[in-house]
Amino acid sequence: MLLRHRQFHTRAAVISMADGGHGGSFGELVAFRQGFYDCLTRRGDVLFELCEAVLCADGPVRSMVGLSLVGEHRRGHGALYDAVNHGRVEIACLRTALAGVRLPRAADGRLVLAVDVSPWLRPDGATCPDRSFCHTYGRGRNEHQMIPGWPYSIIAALETGRSSWTAPLDAQRLGPGVDILAVTASQIRDLVGRLIDAGQWRENDPDMLFVLDAGYDGPRLAYLLSDLPIQILVRLRSDRVFRRPAPEYLHPPEGGRPARHGGEFVFKDPASWGTEDIATHTDTRRYGAATVVAWNRLHPRLQRRSAWADWVGPMPILEGTVIRLTVEQLPSGGVNKPVWLWWSGTDTTIGDVDRCWRMFLRRFDIEHTFRMWKQTLGWTRPQVRDPDSADRWTWLILTAYTQLRLSRALAADLRLPWEKPVAPHRLTPARVRRGFRHIRAKTGSPASAPKPSRPGPGRPPGVKNRHHATRYDVGLVLVTGQTYTRPAHHQKGTKPRRTAQTPARG
Template sequence: MSTISCEDQLAQFQQFRQNVYANFPLNRDSVMDLLDAITGNITAQTPVELCEHPSFRRGYSALYKAIRQFFVPSSPNTAVAERKQLQKSLLKTLSPLIKAPTKRNFHLFGLDTTPIPRPFSPTLPDRTYIHQPNTIKGNKPINIGHQYSLLSFLPESEGTQNIPWSIPLSTQRVRSNTNSIAVGVEQIDTTLHHCPAFEQEQLSVLVADSYYSQRQFLDALSKESNLVLITRVRSNRVFYRQPSSSETANSGRGHRLWYGERFDLKDETTWHQPDETVQTNFTTRRGRCLQLNISAWHQMLMRGTKEYPMHQHPFTLLQVRVTDEFGQQLWHPMWLIVLGTRRNELTIMDCYLSYRQRFDMEHTLRFNKQRLLMNSFQTPDVEHEENWVQLTQLAYIQLWAARELVSALPRPKRKILSQKNSSFYNT
């Protein structure tokens, strides 16, 4: 926990709210009341019910007016550029709350996409087919609606093991004329170069799922000298070793040899001895003792194209296996690639634990949709939907900003109980 005094924590939180307030162009008081109502919501199932929240001190019509005027572009032609400028301004507002890492030597980010289904909104512009898991066997995991790309900051643990925070730094809708990879690259570039907390030589690590293991994404971000990428890859991929000196010498005339022997993830006979291995034991919540086995192959290559010269970007390949007390493998192995010029500054365990923390984003998205009503706002205007999604992300950030004040400023009854408990333990 932080050693900052209660007064300093309260002053920091008040300053954060003032900075957020200054980013609203119109009807700032109404927008701030709506933001507080979303933050403190525990009973509302739809956005309209928020007008009954004690924090929202206005009428029914003011709620929708606040959503509309959260962001109002000067003209339709400049709407995209002005929304990006608002995102940069909000990053600067959030920056003072982000502390430098102490337990690890890097900042950790997570990138993912989340669907906002709109199957019954035929007049809503720019709807596309989106991926949405379906629990009914045989049904395809698709729907119609919008998709949002979410870049989150994954902070270090503050002493509690069951509170997975992931702070949304940038939430951007994936338009039908682009894709999640292009949007994700833009979000990362904006965050690393326009958020003062990350504009340093401090190493940054980005974790993402297998969708982002494509050449387009890896090649674009390999230009960031202080960024290391950790992505999962499917078990049917084929990689290559670095060509040996003898292979290069025997290549004869013509093009220089770029790739060595094949490394087929589904064919164990093509694997060579790992360059590094790590084994450790861990205990599950149910008390079961399992063993974690990680194997690493350095200087691996991915076949590229003329547009994406992947032979210029070697990476480390990791295989993660979990076995029980009898040595039996429990699940299919997980494969990870670690790419970046500074990847050697991370240990194998750092890479595994970083990717494991990516699942904290799932908890955040579930909380945002169930409690903060992220996907509950029905509107025929796509700009208003983007405003609402941004408001819910700000509400989550405000909860994170106030996390330490919960214990520093307890309610009167809890304050008396905490004083009794402290006097009991002191005796």
């Protein structure tokens, strides 16, 4: 595997030198395609041509079997399904190749990466194992649904400015009953190690910034990854309560131990905020006036429960910076609410605060990537049964999108008659895909030609299938592995239980 990785970068350097000084885009694309083919160790020709069909198909991918009719896929539909179900993709080698590709960076040269979960919904897949309930949004406002499927944790590098492009670097399926934060921490740790080995980060470079939405415990994630050159930026709920630093211990005459926490900082109570440490006002073209205020060295008061239930000794103090962002208007015309952010850095400057809220708004670019995968590339279209097959197909889609990103400087604007022309550097992934067939003709294909063969006899006519697939139940599984049961006062038809108001806590 290490030898393949070295061959991949050597091939990229040789072709880039022969590219005529065009930034290495064509050479990098050819090298990545060859490196991707080397990662396919079983049914490699079929898997490679299947990825080619995804990129060269006319219009959105509606079904996986329909890709066998695309000209770039020279095999039959039987070979297509056999490759997805029984092929082999060296994911470790492919992850290493993705870490070595050129990545977008912020203005100060740092890598900004977004982490989010996107589900592959399989509500009717009763024979699919390892399904768990995935959180989805309904059609109405504030309508949330839990639908069975396979959730995938995706990490992608973000660009600056208004763009629908990202650079996906890793995808990992989340099994039922796992600690999502622990899996995310391990995923980030492995990715950072690969980026450092590939030379994407060196000593004295700015720390990498990982941006996450609400649902992740930012302070705990920053504590688990405190030994890495990274920073964590996460959105917080508006009902949180943080604590200020403990006051100085003055040795009172009556004795007593020193306090570990200062006064409360209640997000919903402006009277508890006090004087902000940093305040900025920025005029934006999309959101109008953006007002940002920040308070330094705030921390949550941890409790011995959930992930901290087995903690031995005093609870750690996880200090960071709390940022409150308010904008004048929203493009969608929705309810304008303030956004609360927590950044793992301290001793914050105006430049740090400005970078944090701008990069958090760029985090939503990963939603464009998910929509491109699902609506155009057909990520969730196949009705596969085996989770391993879903993983292979997911990595094919991720690799196909990476090839589109490497082809941005080579693609022409093949716009439809009713579409407006755009600059070459502003082409969207869908428009780049329209011209990928012409780019592919110049890069060549490492896949070998198919050998003539005859289809198998299949099941004899009139014989029923006596090997029925096993059916799997989907239940709410907790981190402990136990099945979740709804409390009695949450059951339908019962009155809600009244409880006394609990005191505010961090």
